[in-house]
Amino acid sequence: DSGVTQTPKHLITATGQRVTLRCSPRSGDLSVYWYQQSLDQGLQFLIQYYNGEERAKGNILERFSAQQFPDLHSELNLSSLELGDSALYFCASSYSGRANEQYFGPGTRLTVT
Amino acid sequence: AQTVTQSQPEMSVQEAETVTLSCTYDTSESDYYLFWYKQPPSRQMILVIRQEAYKQQNATENRFSVNFQKAAKSFSLKISDSQLGDAAMYFCAFAGGSNYKLTFGKGTLLTVNP
Numbered sequence: 001d002s003g004v005t006q007t008p009k010h011l012i013t014a015t016g017q018r019v020t021l022r023c024s025p026r027s028g029d030l031s032v033y034w035y036q037q038s039l040d041q042g043l044q045f046l047i048q049y050y051n052g053e054e055r056a057k058g059n060i061l062e063r064f065s066a067q068q069f070p071d072l073h074s075e076l077n078l079s080s081l082e083l084g085d086s087a088l089y090f091c092a093s094s095y096s097g098r099a100n101e102q103y104f105g106p107g108t109r110l111t112v113t
Numbered sequence: 114a115q116t117v118t119q120s121q122p123e124m125s126v127q128e129a130e131t132v133t134l135s136c137t138y139d140t141s142e143s144d145y146y147l148f149w150y151k152q153p154p155s156r157q158m159i160l161v162i163r164q165e166a167y168k169q170q171n172a173t174e175n176r177f178s179v180n181f182q183k184a185a186k187s188f189s190l191k192i193s194d195s196q197l198g199d200a201a202m203y204f205c206a207f208a209g210g211s212n213y214k215l216t217f218g219k220g221t222l223l224t225v226n227p
Binding site: 002033035042043058088102106107 | 158163208
């Protein structure tokens, strides 16, 4: 158990819908990273937050957004969902925004039908 | 931009034997870190080992060790005394630059034969 929690574990929804994925980092960790794992794109970095502020953006679509709250949990919002958004979404946390080890949550498997 | 290449899509090893997984990377950064992550069928991403680029000594964690060749930009993972529980997808990852996001290779699927 990495100490990072993600909910829900599985999510099935229809095209055009909006979903929210939630992540709670390890106790004491200030930085949260979101990654997407799909068959065709592999593991890709989406976005990073550090102590409530956006630190970096990767290949994140405009339909996707995220935030980190004062209690340091983070949410990833996916809207106008398309079939191609079906993937495993991971949250990872680390103590700082630097290369302390990133510890991954169990992931949320999103299926868009 | 950083790139990470894992040239072996699949590898197999006999139980108790040793196997080496290859990884090369490309970067212009001088300060960076390299990692190996394991993803078993449960899909959980598990950190196996980490190497700081400024350290010449190769990292080791029990049966797992790396061969870090900075000039060649090579970072291989050696698994000794392979166990059935080592069967998984292994990802090499790079972290550096301004935000230390992880850039992953495409992975190597390791099968351990009894």
